[in-house]
Amino acid sequence: MNALEEQLHYPLGDALPEQGRCIEVAPGIKWIRMALPFALNHINLWLLRDTLEGENGPIDGWSVVDCCISRDESKAQWEAIFANELEGLPILRVIATHMHPDHIGLAHWLCQRWNVALWISATDYQVARMACLGDNGFGGERSAAYFAQHGLTDPESVAQIRARTNYFPGLVPSMPESYCRLMDGKLLHIGGRSWRCISGYGHAPEHIALYCDELQVLIGGDMMLPRISTNVSVYEQEPEANALRLFLDSIDKFADLPEHTLTLPAHGKPFTGLHTRIGQLHDHHRDRLAEVMQACTAAPCSARDIIPVMFKRELDLHQMTFAMGEAVAHLHLLWFEGQLQRRLGGDGVYRFSRVA
Numbered sequence: 001m002n003a004l005e006e007q008l009h010y011p012l013g014d015a016l017p018e019q020g021r022c023i024e025v026a027p028g029i030k031w032i033r034m035a036l037p038f039a040l041n042h043i044n045l046w047l048l049r050d051t052l053e054g055e056n057g058p059i060d061g062w063s064v065v066d067c068c069i070s071r072d073e074s075k076a077q078w079e080a081i082f083a084n085e086l087e088g089l090p091i092l093r094v095i096a097t098h099m100h101p102d103h104i105g106l107a108h109w110l111c112q113r114w115n116v117a118l119w120i121s122a123t124d125y126q127v128a129r130m131a132c133l134g135d136n137g138f139g140g141e142r143s144a145a146y147f148a149q150h151g152l153t154d155p156e157s158v159a160q161i162r163a164r165t166n167y168f169p170g171l172v173p174s175m176p177e178s179y180c181r182l183m184d185g186k187l188l189h190i191g192g193r194s195w196r197c198i199s200g201y202g203h204a205p206e207h208i209a210l211y212c213d214e215l216q217v218l219i220g221g222d223m224m225l226p227r228i229s230t231n232v233s234v235y236e237q238e239p240e241a242n243a244l245r246l247f248l249d250s251i252d253k254f255a256d257l258p259e260h261t262l263t264l265p266a267h268g269k270p271f272t273g274l275h276t277r278i279g280q281l282h283d284h285h286r287d288r289l290a291e292v293m294q295a296c297t298a299a300p301c302s303a304r305d306i307i308p309v310m311f312k313r314e315l316d317l318h319q320m321t322f323a324m325g326e327a328v329a330h331l332h333l334l335w336f337e338g339q340l341q342r343r344l345g346g347d348g349v350y351r352f353s354r355v356a
C-alpha cells in the first residue's frame with residue numbers, strides 16, 4: 001500500500017473475489033474481478049440484483065456493469081459466474097461505464113448470450129462502433145503523424161504505431177447494433193433502488209458513473225480509482241482537446257457525494273474516503289503541471305521532451321503512447337490557461353514554452 005492509499009479505507013481489507021466467484025459488497029451488489037493480460041492485470045465488474053418489466057410482467061435477474069475484453073479466458077470466467085453466482089436468475093441488461101476495451105469488449109457477446117440490451121452513453125456507443133471498424137485513433141497512419149508532431153519521431157516507434165491498426169477491434173470485435181442511452185442526471189431503477197448517472201470527461205468521450213443514494217454506493221468506473229491515477233490523454237482524433245481540465249472538473253462532481261460513500265472502482269479495491277481521493281488526484285496533477293511548467297521554463301519542450309520529466313521509469317511502446325497522450329494533456333491545460341505558448345518548429349514538431 002502506498003502512502004496515499006493509507007489515507008483511504010478499504011472496508012473489505014485484502015479480500016478479493018476468487019476467479020468465477022463474487023463477493024457481496026453491499027445489499028444486492030456483487031463484485032467480480034477478472035484477469036487482464038496487460039500491465040493493469042485485472043478489472044472489476046459488478047452484478048446488481050435487478051427486476052425489469054418484461055412483456056408478461058416483471059422479471060427478476062441481474063444487471064451487469066462492465067464486461068472485460070473479448071477473449072476465451074474472459075468468456076470462461078463469465079460462464080463460471082453464470083453457473084455460480086446468478087442464483088438461477090438471468091442477466092437482464094448490460095451497462096457499460098465507457099467504451100474502453102476492458103469495459104466493453106464482451107458487451108456484444110453478453111447481450112447476445114442473454115438477449116438483452118446494452119446501456120451506455122450515446123457518445124461512447126458511437127465511438128466504440130466506429131473503433132470496431134478500425135477507425136480508432138489507437139494506431140495507424142494518422143496516429144503516427146500525430147505522435148510525430150509531438151516529438152515521437154524515432155523511426156522504430158513511428159513504424160510500430162503505424163503498424164498497430166487492429167488494436168481496438170482485436171479486443172472489441174463487434175458492438176450491439178442498438179443501445180439504451182445513459183446520460184448525466186438520468187435515474188436508473190435497479191432492483192427497486194434509484195441510481196443516478198454522473199457523466200465524466202477527460203478519460204473517455206462520455207463516461208458514466210452510477211450513484212445510489214439509498215446505499216451510498218458509487219460505481220466509479222475509471223473516473224475514481226484508489227491506487228493509480230486515471231489515464232487522461234489527448235489523441236489524434238481530438239488533437240486540440242483540454243482533457244485534463246475536463247477530468248479535473250469532472251471529479252469535482254463527486255465532491256457532492258457523502259464522504260463515507262463506498263466507491264466501487266474498475267481497478268483496485270472498494271474504498272471509502274472519496275473526498276480525500278479527489279484531493280489526492282488534484283494534488284497529483286498539480287505536481288505534474290508544476291514539473292511540466294518548470295521544464296518548459298528552462299527550454300521549449302515537446303510532449304516527447306516531457307516524458308522523462310513526468311514518467312521516471314522505462315516505458316514500452318504501448319505505455320509510451322499512453323504517456324505521450326498524458327504529456328500532451330498536461331501541456332494543453334497550461335497552454336489553454338495562458339501559461340504556455342505553442343510553436344510549430346521547422347521540423348514539424350510542436351514545442352511549448354513559458355509565456356513571458
Ligand SMILES: [Zn+2]
Nearest residue numbers: 098100204222
Ligand atoms: Zn477506461
